[in-house]
Amino acid sequence: xxxxxxxxxxxRAYIPFKANxxxxxxxxxxxxxxRQMLASLMLEDVLISLRxxxxxxxxxxxxxxxxxxxxxxxxxxxxxxxxxxxxTAINSILKEDTDPVMIVMSDxxxxxxxxxxRILEFEEDIVIAPGLGGGTNILLxxxxxxxxxxxxxxSLQDHLNIAKESGLSVRIYHxxxxxxDIDEATDLxxxxxxxxxxxxxxxxxxGFYLVENDGRVTVKREVENA
Amino acid sequence: xxxxxxxxxxxRAYIPFKANxxxxxxxxxxxxxxRQMLASLMLEDVLISLRxxxxxxxxxxxxxxxxxxxxxxxxxxxxxxxxxxxxTAINSILKEDTDPVMIVMSDxxxxxxxxxxRILEFEEDIVIAPGLGGGTNILLxxxxxxxxxxxxxxSLQDHLNIAKESGLSVRIYHxxxxxxDIDEATDLxxxxxxxxxxxxxxxxxxGFYLVENDGRVTVKREVENA
Numbered sequence: 079x080x081x082x083x084x085x086x087x088x089x090r091a092y093i094p095f096k097a098n099x100x101x102x103x104x105x106x107x108x109x110x111x112x113r114q115m116l117a118s119l120m121l122e123d124v125l126i127s128l129r130x131x132x133x134x135x136x137x138x139x140x141x142x143x144x145x146x147x148x149x150x151x152x153x154x155x156x157x158x159x160x161x162x163x164x165x166t167a168i169n170s171i172l173k174e175d176t177d178p179v180m181i182v183m184s185d186x187x188x189x190x191x192x193x194x195x196r197i198l199e200f201e202e203d204i205v206i207a208p209g210l211g212g213g214t215n216i217l218l219x220x221x222x223x224x225x226x227x228x229x230x231x232x233s234l235q236d237h238l239n240i241a242k243e244s245g246l247s248v249r250i251y252h253x254x255x256x257x258x259d260i261d262e263a264t265d266l267x268x269x270x271x272x273x274x275x276x277x278x279x280x281x282x283x284x285g286f287y288l289v290e291n292d293g294r295v296t297v298k299r300e301v302e303n304a
Numbered sequence: 305x306x307x308x309x310x311x312x313x314x315x316r317a318y319i320p321f322k323a324n325x326x327x328x329x330x331x332x333x334x335x336x337x338x339r340q341m342l343a344s345l346m347l348e349d350v351l352i353s354l355r356x357x358x359x360x361x362x363x364x365x366x367x368x369x370x371x372x373x374x375x376x377x378x379x380x381x382x383x384x385x386x387x388x389x390x391x392t393a394i395n396s397i398l399k400e401d402t403d404p405v406m407i408v409m410s411d412x413x414x415x416x417x418x419x420x421x422r423i424l425e426f427e428e429d430i431v432i433a434p435g436l437g438g439g440t441n442i443l444l445x446x447x448x449x450x451x452x453x454x455x456x457x458x459s460l461q462d463h464l465n466i467a468k469e470s471g472l473s474v475r476i477y478h479x480x481x482x483x484x485d486i487d488e489a490t491d492l493x494x495x496x497x498x499x500x501x502x503x504x505x506x507x508x509x510x511g512f513y514l515v516e517n518d519g520r521v522t523v524k525r526e527v528e529n530a
Contacts, residue, residue: 188478208480210436211490212497212514212521231516234497252414252480252498254434271438271460272478288438290457295438 087177089198089218090135091128094164095121095184097142107263107299112284116277118149120260123187123275125153131194133180139167164229172222181217181227183209187269187277188255196251203246207256208234215256221246266297313403315424315444316361317354320390321347321410323368333489333525338510342503344375346486349413349501351379357420359406365393390455398448407443407453409435413495413503414481422477429472433482434460441482447472492523 100117137156150157160167197205207216212232219225228236241248258268269278285300326343363382376383386393423431433442438458445451454462467474484494495504511526
């Protein structure tokens with residue numbers, strides 16, 4: 079196994095995944111089945127990038143085993159089921175682990191392996207790739223036992239505060255491709271413009287396309303919720 | 305003068321600036337005078353970054369001379385007044401110039417000099433740092449006479465097409481800090497989170513602050529349009 083951490087130790091990425099009821103903010107333009115499919119395909123896009131990065135190991139952290147068996151099998155990754163809320167599940171992992179841990183959100187279909195490798199190169203105790211709107215889309219924790227997460231709202235600021243309280247050094251890595259998470263209809267604009275992965279192809283095949291309206295780009299669907 | 309272009313030639317950045325009536329989409333939360341001040345301060349943030357980059361020269365391309373005299377003087381840059389629409393003004397420059405030209409939008413207060421230097425390192429004929437929503441926030445044109453611009457809506461795609469038709473190589477540089485342009489109220493979230501420059505300080509001093517609402521971060525103002 080290649081040691082990718084400057085401080086040594088195998089680096090494992092955990093990808094939290096909501097197995098049911100994901101992406102409810104897209105319910106105006108996608109039905110439940112479509113939202114579930116989009117979530118799975120975004121997860122696969124993320125997995126493909128992570129697998130071609132210099133990470134040592136990947137674990138899918140899912141709220142349930144529904145619908146993930148094929149993904150886990152085909153990508154040859156580990157799976158951990160934890161139906162508790164995100165913070166409890168992640169903090170439980172951080173308490174157990176001694177090797178560096180990376181937490182990568184599953185709704186980052188623009189992500190490329192080069193972004194992951196860049197994050198691994200930094201030497202700070204904590205590396206954060208923020209999401210738009212103050213989220214923490216990727217988090218690298220070199221010493222898991224000395225940190226805990228608080229994912230909600232402006233979690234970037236919360237994580238900076240937690241690191242400061244614990245005397246940990248922090249690097250904020252501003253990455254466009256890691257910043258775009260797909261939560262709302264307007265986010266599909268970035269998906270269609272900047273990705274040709276599985277999630278983007280699926281959205282295209284559902285009939286979504288880009289339109290310009292008063293100089294702004296939005297998405298439309300050929301046949302609305304047909 | 306330091307030659308920063310792999311192909312040689314002095315590289316000049318042009319910053320288009322709307323001297324009057326800028327940022328109308330912010331009219332719900334900022335009055336005309338505040339919008340004008342924000343636009344000027346964002347321009348100054350951009351100028352500060354550009355001046356500490358490896359660029360050779362900077363020209364402010366303004367629609368009028370109103371209110372820019374001090375900025376031009378204090379930053380020691382050139383100024384060109386052109387009251388025609390953006391595309392006509394830029395294409396007129398591209399027809400004249402033989403040395404490489406960079407076009408940098410004036411509403412990118414998160415921009416850092418390192419992003420400009422990174423763009424200058426690429427060897428492609430055209431380098432584009434896209435904005436969110438398909439815009440072209442930074443454009444480097446190595447051979448100005450062989451390219452023309454079409455800024456409106458999904459201009460990233462339009463510029464890719466124009467480059468293709470002209471047989472020019474293109475690099476898309478995905479930069480978070482160059483992608484965030486400040487057009488709408490929600491964009492102020494990124495300004496407050498990721499910048500401590502002049503524009504961000506101004507917005508803070510106007511009483512704007514970050515609030516979390518159902519897990520999402522938005523901005524509020526202490527005293528609305530007081």
